[in-house]
Amino acid sequence: MIEVEPAAASAIFGEHLEQARAFTAALAQHGEERGLIGPLELPRLWSRHVLNSAVAAPLFATGARVGDIGSGAGLPGLVLAIARPDVQWVLIEPMERRVTWLNEQVSALELANVEVVRARGEDWTQGPVLDAVTARAVSALRTLIPLTAPLVRDGGELILLKGANAANEIAAADKQIRKYRLSDVRVEPVGDGVIDEPTRVIRATVR
Numbered sequence: 001m002i003e004v005e006p007a008a009a010s011a012i013f014g015e016h017l018e019q020a021r022a023f024t025a026a027l028a029q030h031g032e033e034r035g036l037i038g039p040l041e042l043p044r045l046w047s048r049h050v051l052n053s054a055v056a057a058p059l060f061a062t063g064a065r066v067g068d069i070g071s072g073a074g075l076p077g078l079v080l081a082i083a084r085p086d087v088q089w090v091l092i093e094p095m096e097r098r099v100t101w102l103n104e105q106v107s108a109l110e111l112a113n114v115e116v117v118r119a120r121g122e123d124w125t126q127g128p129v130l131d132a133v134t135a136r137a138v139s140a141l142r143t144l145i146p147l148t149a150p151l152v153r154d155g156g157e158l159i160l161l162k163g164a165n166a167a168n169e170i171a172a173a174d175k176q177i178r179k180y181r182l183s184d185v186r187v188e189p190v191g192d193g194v195i196d197e198p199t200r201v202i203r204a205t206v207r
Helices: 008-030 042-054 077-083 096-108 141-151 166-172 174-179
Strands: 065-069 088-093 114-118 130-136 152-162 182-190 199-206
Touching (some): 008 042, 008 096, 042 077, 065 077, 077 088, 077 096, 077 114, 096 114, 130 141, 141 166, 166 199, 174 182
Parallel strands (some): 088 114
C-alpha cells in the first residue's frame, strides 16, 4: 500500500503539489513492474524518496542548468524539476526503459524545463557546461566525482544527495577531491524540522 501523503508535502511543493502527486501516483502504479523501484518502497515512497529529494530544491540557483546523473525513476531529477520550474534540468540516464519512463513523465507532467539525455555520465560530450550536477543513490563519492565534476563549469557546484555515511565518503574520496580540484567540500543537511530524517547533501565547488 502506498504511503499516505505526509503533511510536509504541501509546504515543500507549494503550488506544484498536484504535479508531485501525479508523479508519485504514477511511480506507485508502474514503478515496480517497470523496474524503477523495489516492492518494499511503496509504504515509504513519499517520505523516503519524493520528499527526501525535494527538500534539496532550494540549493539550486534560479536560471541554472543542472545535470542529474543516473536519473533512474526521476529521483531526484523529476522531483526537483517539479519543485523548481525556474531551473533547467538535464536528466542523464543510460538505460533505455528508464529513459522512456522519464520522457513519458516529462510529457504527462508538462515539464518544459527538462531535457532527457540517454547516456552515462562518462559519455557526456558537451564538456564542462553545467552550472551544477546532482545525483542520488548512484555510487560512493570517490566513484561519483569522476562522473560528475567534468560536466561542471569552473565555479559550478556538485550537489549530491547522500545518506548518513556522507562524512565518511568525503574522507574516503580525498584523492579524487584533489585530482578534480574540488573546494569547500562539506556535508549540508537539508529538510531538518520539515521531514523526519533530513537529507544529507555533499556540496563542493568545481575549480
